[in-house]
Amino acid sequence: MIAIDAVSKEFETKGGRRHLAIDDIGLAVADGEFVSILGPSGCGKSTLLYIVGGFVPPSRGSVTVGGKPVTGPGPDRGPVFQEFAxxxxxxxxxxxxxxxxxxxxxxxxxxxxxxxxxxxxxxxxxxxxxxxxxxxxxxxxxxxxxxxxxxPSILLMDEPFGALDAHTRTRLQNDLTEIWERDRKTVLFVTHSVEEAVFLSDRVVVMTRSPGRIKEIVTIDLPRPRDRVTLLLERRYQDHVVAIERMMDAQE
Amino acid sequence: MIRAGRLADTLIGLVPIALILLAWQAVHSAGLAPPALLPSPAAVFTRLAQQLGSPAYLEHAAATLYRLFAGFGLALAVGVALGVAATGSRAVGAVTGPIVRVLAPVPKIALYPAFILTLGFDDASKIAAVFVDAVFPILIATRQGTAVVEPKLAWSARAAGVSPARCLVTVVLPAALPSVLTGARIGLVISCIVVFLAEMITSTDGLGHLLVRAARNFQTVDMFVPLITISLLGLTLNAAFNALRARLLRGFPEES
Amino acid sequence: MTRLPGIPGLAPLVAFAGLLAGWEVAARGIGIDGLPPASRALAEVPGILADPESLINIGASLYRMALGFALGVAVAVPVGLMMGRSRHVAAFFNPLLMVIYPVPKAALMPIIMLWLGVGDASKTLVIFLGVSLPVVYHSYQGGRAVEEKMLWSAAAMGMGAPARLLRIVLPAALPEILVGCRTGLVLALITMVTSEMIARQSGVGNILFNSLDMAQYDTVYAMIVIIGVLGLALDAAFERLRAALVGWAEPSQALMVGTT
Known part of the structure; x- marks a missing residue:
């Protein structure tokens, strides 16, 4: 179980000014839950993931994993980066x-x-x-x-399919669902694709533009195992996608 | 096409070297310079072939090679270790950074007399001279290369439970290998040059000493031979280094 | 990160003082044979600098160095730029440069002295050779990296090839050329000192080795300090010039390509 408690992160910009990347984030992720963090680019969603990973320290607030405070990276939290690394x-x-x-x-x-x-x-x-x-x-x-x-008992995925072409992306999404539905790890998944978030997740956290705050958390009550084609025809899937798209448009 | 282009390039590249040899031969044949000042190319290359087969000459070459590799090896070990440490530890970086900035532009061959005074006239002072000259490019390249390693590579290792120190050695250093090898190659050529100069300044053996001895006795032919030997040695080492580099970096994306 | 607040250049000064202090401690504390304390060597410096003969020597050295450096840059920059813009020119010069690269230029002194005598000409020629190589190399890299589209635009405007080399390639490659010049400057100093160590007749290297022969060890170390500070000062001065000329470019991260 991941508990993110009132986490903020400030960066110092080149001119010596302070930039608030994420502000006062509170979020609890249950064991075996698949949660996506969705937001426009620059909303600090990756930063939040790095803080949970222990790669970047928060400016304020704290993160605990399984009751223990995060002070650095550990093999209980495995990252997957967009850049593959x-x-x-x-x-x-x-x-x-x-x-x-x-x-x-x-x-x-x-x-x-x-x-x-x-x-x-x-x-x-x-x-x-x-x-x-x-x-x-x-x-x-x-x-x-x-x-x-x-x-790792937790996967931290930082826009893992963001650098891939559309076709490869779908195939990897299918494979990931399959793997996840088999052993149900806790997953924190950062993306800017609404369809991807709805297709994969139990809950979708929608963030606001800079500074990143939680705007809304949407529970995706679609049955599992999920199959892409069935889902695309499913009314509830379409409703979720449209509702979240509207939510994000409203920020512009 | 590319093959043919390469071949053409190689041929073009041989032109200036051939021209120099031709001009040299022409000056000699026309009698423009007495053989005491400029011996014929034939005389020089015959002597070179003869010397490369002579055990006495090879012993001098071996003395040079020993000093070269001892100094370069030390420089490589210390330069890489300090460069990695400077990236890994803020304290080491803060101390080595300014010292390197002060010492890098100092003409280090001027330290050679100090090494003679403290370490004597034998191998040690020459190895020290090679070391101080070769260590800086290696150290600077390692420091710069390790500093710009993509942090996510290190994060990937740290997330697997690897300690920061271990991560530095098993991830950051290998990731910086292209840069480290660039520094090492510069260090290697410098080592070649410095060992030769040190032997010219004070020595009783080695290729540099042979040049000075020939100069003292006005044996012009024998002055050319060690110079050509050191050039060949540099070319050989460079080729060997490139082969090793290609092998070590076979996983890395090609650079131009 | 580890920048000391305020005064720029403070860290190197502290490092310099630290090195001298380390030397002093090593000499007094450990008592290494042949290593006088820093203070004794430094005490010699004013004496050397006040002596007209050594000043003339140092002046003569610097004059040869400046001349060799200027000639080297004048020849090497055009050659390097042309190599950068034409594959054939590059193919023509590359193998020759590779053959010359590992040869210590100062080691040519004995042969050049046979031809040109022991005077200024030999030493200047050797310095010229030492400076040329890194300047050619960096001009080549700089010329090669010039954006092709920039040249297309210039050609479309009707600019001829020589004008393009002078008005587009040269300014675009200038940051890299200056990196080469900076290395070349240090090399000029190194070649100067070594050539004088080998052909002991006049100059800084000569004072250094004469005092070594006469067992004036404090003077030896004082000369090393003088040469070292000379290297530092030239490098710092050039870096200022570089920053003023190409302040628009990224700060120099290039390696110092060593010695000759």
């Missing part, structure tokens, strides 16, 4: 094995688990490739496998 000097297999080996898992065991994960993200046969030889979608699959390898 794969290690270019390691092969696909090496990337996925890295976290396990650093945690002291033996070589053979780490390799076995890495292979299984790569199979799960449909990348069998690419183990000895370097990241630069893969397409964007494949890179993101590797990054997801790398994070899942050390079994």
């Amino acid at each position: 794969l290690f270019p000097w390691k092969t696909v297999l090496g990337n996925v094995m890295y976290g396990l080996q650093q945690q002291g898992v033996g070589r053979t065991q780490a390799r076995e688990r890495a292979r299984a994960l790569l199979a799960m993200v449909h990348l069998e046969g690419y183990e000895s490739f370097y990241p630069k030889e893969l397409s964007g979608g494949m890179k993101q699959r590797v990054a997801i496998a790398r994070t899942l390898a050390y079994r």
Whole structure:
């Protein structure tokens, strides 16, 4: 369970002025819940995710995970970034094995688990490739496998499909739902796509433009397992998408 | 097409070198310069071939190589370690930064007399001279390279439970490898140059000493031979370095 | 981050003082053979600078250095820019430069002295060679990086090739060229000192080694300090000039390409 309590973040800009990126965010995410944070670019939604990850300290407020305050990154919270952030000097297999080996898992065991994960993200046969030889979608699959390898109970996904083309994006969304519906990790998912947020989430947090505040939290009461085609025809899905689109338009 | 272009480029590149050799031969054949001042290219290259097969000459070359690699190896170890530490620790960065800024533009070969006084006339002072000259480009390149590593790479490792110090070694340093290797290559060429100069200034062996000895005895041919040897040595080291670099960086996106 | 508040350039000054203090402590505390305390070496500096003979020597050194540097820049910048704009010119010069690169320019002194004698000409030529290489290299990089579209626009306006090189490529490549010149300046000083160490006849390097031969160790260290400060001062002065000329460009992050 993630508890975000009155978190604000200020940055110092070049001219020495202070910029309030996010203001007074309070949010509780239950175990096994899939929550999306939706907002226009520059609303600080990624910053909020980095604060939960422990990569960036908040200026005010606090975050606790499972009752313990967040003071830095930890293997209970696995990030997936829009930029993939794969290690270019390691092969696909090496990337996925890295976290396990650093945690002291033996070589053979780490390799076995890495292979299984790569199979799960449909990348069998690419183990000895370097990241630069893969397409964007494949890179993101590797990054997801790398994070899942050390079994975090929470996934922090920072616009993970934002750099991908529309087709690849849909396929990865389908795969992610499938993976998530199987083992129900807690997911905090940052995106600026309304359809993506509604399709994937249990709840959608809509944020305001700078400074980022929570505007509204929408519960997505669609049944699971979700199937894209059925959902697209479903009235309730359409209503959610339209309602949230209106909410965001109203900020302009 | 690209292959053909490369070949043409290589041929064009050989033109100036060929022209210099031709001009050299022409000046010699026309008798414009006495052989005591400018020996014929044939004489020089015959002597070079002869010397490269002579154990005595190779021993001098070995002495030079030993000093070169000892100094460069030390510079590499210290430069990389300090560069990474300066990025990893604010305190180390705050101390090394200004010191490097003060020392980098100082002509470090001028320190060589100080090394002679403190370390003696033997290998140690020459290795020290190579070290102080080669360490700065390596240190600066490592510092700059590690400072601009995409933070999300480090975050990805830290999230897997890796400690900051371990992350520095297993992620930040490898990610900065292209920059580190650029610094190392500059350091390597500098090492070549400095070891030769130090041997010219004071030495009883090594390629630089051979040049000075030949100059004292007005053996012009023997003055050219060590110079060509050091150039060949530089080219060889550079080629070996490029091969190693290509292997180490095979995962990185190509640069122009 | 770690900027000391207020006075710019304070950190290097503190570092400089710290280095001298470290030297003093090392010499007095540990007692290394052949290393006099910093204070004793520094005490020699005014004496050297007040001596007309050594001043003439230093002046002569600086004159050769300035001349070699100016000639080097005058030749190297056009060559480098043309290499940057034409693949064929680059292919023509590259292998030659690679062959020359690892040769210590000052090591050519004995041979050049045979031809040109021990006077100013030899030393200036060697300095010229030492300066040229980094300036060619950086001008080449600068010329290569010039935005193609900028040249297309100029050509569309009817500008001929030589005019484009002078009026578009040169200013666009100027920041990178100046990085090369800065390296070249340090190299000029290094080549100057080494050439005088090898051909001991006059100049700064000569004073350094004569005092070494005569076992005037305090003078040796004083000369090292003088040469070091000279390097620092030239570099700082050039950096100011660079900042004034190309303040619009990014601050120089380039590596100092070492020695000769």
